[in-house]
Amino acid sequence: MKTRTVSSIIFSILIISNLFAQRNNNYKDIAGSAFLENSSYKLLERICDEVGGRFLGTPQNERAIEILKSELEKIGCTVKLEKFKVPGWVRGNDEVIMQIPAPLKLQAVALGYVNATPTFTAGVVYASYGFDEDYQNINAEDKIVLVTQEPPKGKEQILRYEAIDIAVKHKAKAILFINEYAGTINMAGVGNFKGTPTKIPAYSLTYEEGKRIQRLIERNIPVNVEITTKSFCKDVEPENVVVTFKGKVDGKIVVGAHIDSWDIAPGAIDNGVGSAILFDVARLLKKYNPDNYYTVELVWFNGEEIGLGGSTKYAEMHWNDKIIAMINMDMTGSPTGFNVMGFDEYKPFFENLIQSLNGFNLSDGVVSRPYTNSDHMPFMFEGIPTFTLQDHLDENMYKFYHDRGDSFDKVNKKYLSEAAAVVSIMVTSLSNDMNISYTKRNEKEMVDLFKKFGLDKRLKRQGEWKYKID
Ligand SMILES: [Zn+2]
Numbered sequence: 001m002k003t004r005t006v007s008s009i010i011f012s013i014l015i016i017s018n019l020f021a022q023r024n025n026n027y028k029d030i031a032g033s034a035f036l037e038n039s040s041y042k043l044l045e046r047i048c049d050e051v052g053g054r055f056l057g058t059p060q061n062e063r064a065i066e067i068l069k070s071e072l073e074k075i076g077c078t079v080k081l082e083k084f085k086v087p088g089w090v091r092g093n094d095e096v097i098m099q100i101p102a103p104l105k106l107q108a109v110a111l112g113y114v115n116a117t118p119t120f121t122a123g124v125v126y127a128s129y130g131f132d133e134d135y136q137n138i139n140a141e142d143k144i145v146l147v148t149q150e151p152p153k154g155k156e157q158i159l160r161y162e163a164i165d166i167a168v169k170h171k172a173k174a175i176l177f178i179n180e181y182a183g184t185i186n187m188a189g190v191g192n193f194k195g196t197p198t199k200i201p202a203y204s205l206t207y208e209e210g211k212r213i214q215r216l217i218e219r220n221i222p223v224n225v226e227i228t229t230k231s232f233c234k235d236v237e238p239e240n241v242v243v244t245f246k247g248k249v250d251g252k253i254v255v256g257a258h259i260d261s262w263d264i265a266p267g268a269i270d271n272g273v274g275s276a277i278l279f280d281v282a283r284l285l286k287k288y289n290p291d292n293y294y295t296v297e298l299v300w301f302n303g304e305e306i307g308l309g310g311s312t313k314y315a316e317m318h319w320n321d322k323i324i325a326m327i328n329m330d331m332t333g334s335p336t337g338f339n340v341m342g343f344d345e346y347k348p349f350f351e352n353l354i355q356s357l358n359g360f361n362l363s364d365g366v367v368s369r370p371y372t373n374s375d376h377m378p379f380m381f382e383g384i385p386t387f388t389l390q391d392h393l394d395e396n397m398y399k400f401y402h403d404r405g406d407s408f409d410k411v412n413k414k415y416l417s418e419a420a421a422v423v424s425i426m427v428t429s430l431s432n433d434m435n436i437s438y439t440k441r442n443e444k445e446m447v448d449l450f451k452k453f454g455l456d457k458r459l460k461r462q463g464e465w466k467y468k469i470d
Contacts, residue, residue, distance in 0.1 A: 027356055027425050029288045034421035039283055040276035041413045043071055047275070048266045048408035055263035056303040057088040057236030064259055065241055068279065068300060072243060075283050081239040084313035086303055087195030088238075089113050091263055092230025096176070096203055100224040101216065108176070108203040109264060110231045111160060112190035112306050115197035119228040122173050126217045129155075130163035130175075140170040144225050146213055149180040149187075159461060161192040164202050174201040174227050178210025181399065188262035188402040193307050193462045201229045238302045240310045243282055245431075247295035251322045251438050253431050254297050255281060255423070256311060256375050257329040258304030265406040269397045273411060273419075274329035275300055280420035285427060292431040294324060301375045304330070305402075311375035315382060322438040325385045325430060327423065328376035331398065334415040335422040337364030337390035341376070342449045344368050346385060349436070353429055360422060364390040370453050372462075381466045383441035387426075389419060443467050 047054070047064050054064040069079045089112045096108035099121065122144045128134040130147035145167045151157045160177060167175040179187050184206045191198035205213075216223050241259065257274030261267020282298050289296070303309025325346075338350040350366040367390055376386040393415075400406045430436065441449065447469045450456045459465045 026288045026428055030284050030424045030428065031421045033284060033287065034280060034424065035417045038280065038413065038417045038420070039075075040280040040416045040420055041411070043068070043279050044268065044272050044276035044411060044416070045408055048268045048272050052266040053263040054259065054261050054267060055091070056086075056238050056260050056306050056309065057090070057234070058263065061238060061260055061302065065239060065302075068241055068259065068275070071279065072282060076286060077243045077282055080242040080244070082242055082314065082317065083237055083239050084310065084317070085235060085237050086306070086309035086313065087113070087233060088236030089233050089306060090231060092116065092232060094203075094230055095226070095228040097226045098213070098223065099226055101221055104209070106209050106225075107184065107186060107206050109186040109188050110229060111198065111202045111204065112188070113195060113198050113233055114191055114201050114203075114229055114231050116232045117201055117227070117229045119226060120173060121224055121226040124176070124213060124217060124223040124225055126214050127167070130158050130166060132166050132169075135166070135170050140167065140172040142171065142173055144174045144176060144227070145170070145172040146176045146178065146210065146217070148178045148210070148214070150178075151180070160189060160202065162461065164191055164198055164200065168199045172200060174203070176210065176225075177202070177204050178214065179204060179207045182207045183399070184208055185400060185403045185405065186264065188264050190306055193464060195233075195307055197233045201227055238310070240302050240314055241300035243298045245285055245289070245292055245296040247292045247431065249293060251324045252295040252297055253427060254299060254323055254326045254379070255329070255427055256299040256301050256326065257332070258302070258310065258375055259300040260302050260305055260310075261406070262305055262402050264404055265400075265402055266404075266408065268406050268408045268411050269331050269393065270401050270406055271304070271330050272408075273416065274332045277329055277332055277416055277419045277423060280416070281424045281427065284420060284424040288424075289428045289431065292428070293434060294431045296427055296431045304375050308375060308377055312378045315378035323379065323384050324436060324438050325387060326376055326379040327387050327427065328374055329388070329419070329423065330374040331393065331401075332389060332419050333391040333393035333397065334412070334418050335360055335362060335389045335391050337362045338366050338426070339388045339390050340366060340368050341370040341380065341386045341388065342368055342453060343385035343387070346387065349430070349433065353426060357422060357425065360418060370449070370455060372455055372458055377464075381446070383443075383446050389422065391419065443469060
């Protein structure tokens with residue numbers, strides 16, 4: 001009896017050490033293949049150049065999904081397209097034309113959910129940062145309000161949707177936002193996070209043209225602008241792209257990246273890179289993590305840019321799945337560490353993982369800095385542990401965010417290989433770790449988490465606070 005126990009212990013140790021060696025070999029294969037057989041760069045080039053802007057509900061969005069699906073099938077993945085319905089928006093042939101003091105068709109971009117209005121002309125008034133108190137000395141009634149997006153001193157920046165509401169309150173006919181950054185950049189974005197038509201037209205102007213109008217107004221030179229808005233709101237029925245690597249037990253790790261981009265932007269960095277890295281993660285997991293203990297589900301979310309549509313719907317549709325953790329990749333660069341987003345119980349797991357990644361510069365280590373406004377949010381709201389990489393992007397990579405300049409030439413191939421290796425190793429490790437289990441935080445714990453990191457205020461301002469507790 002005794003000998004049998006001893007031999008069975010030895011046998012178990014052998015199995016465990018064998019598994020460990022196996023896993024280490026997998027890591028080497030994954031890292032080697034990520035660099036030597038990188039497949040994300042080519043896919044990204046196709047998506048950025050053959051398709052470009054792939055806004056939710058457009059034929060380009062469908063085309064990007066077709067390319068991704070066929071490439072996934074080529075590497076042997078079974079692809080599921082999960083349809084959902086959300087409020088969408090169609091950009092029309094809008095025009096914002098300065099008439100007085102000199103004619104100029106402005107490089108203006110309507111914000112998402114701006115709805116068609118007949119052409120009108122009005123004088124422009126300047127309302128600084130767009131806060132209520134900035135209207136004290138101006139009469140905005142029936143005027144077009146000009147607002148700067150440069151950060152105000154000693155105050156948090158206004159959200160565009162808040163500035164629109166304040167302009168409406170002061171009876172303005174439209175609002176124009178001066179972009180914060182110079183370089184004739186427009187910053188596309190939504191007019192609100194709810195998917196409802198904005199009450200007045202709202203446009204993003206470039207820094208240069210916006211500043212010119214601001215200077216004219218400050219010199220008391222009247223400025224008249226004519227606005228024609230043809231864009232309109234419309235429900236759309238797009239798809240999330242899902243690839244599942246079934247595990248041996250209940251419990252699932254979700255890894256996501258949004259495939260959609262703004263229409264004006266080729267979306268190389270936001271978020272072509274995340275989507276392309278996820279493609280390489282699919283290839284690497286398929287090849288080197290065939291016996292995953294927990295299920296791994298890779299999801300290319302659609303409609304992140306117009307209010308987290310795809311991830312919100314996915315979280316609703318998969319309400320009953322036991323999601324152990326969600327890993328989000330949005331504008332992913334060269335890995336510098338891991339972010340456990342307030343789920344500090346996972347710190348030891350990631351600290352341990354770093355020990356296996358000696359050649360990567362993970363000098364940020366493991367941080368706990370949750371943030372909002374990307375696809376991890378619907379999971380986080382549910383109390384599901386969410387993680388991202390800490391990473392580095394070069395300045396010219398994020399500067400053109402939501403603009404025409406977010407193009408393929410900005411992409412650094414090496415960053416894609418690094419991130420694909422690190423994320424694939426992270427997922428391999430997580431999906432085979434029998435020490436982790438399915439545990440969700442409850443409402444009270446999530447409220448405490450958001451409050452601890454000061455995110456409750458922003459979520460409330462955006463109208464996204466999900467909890468009954470204040
Ligand atoms: Zn993004």
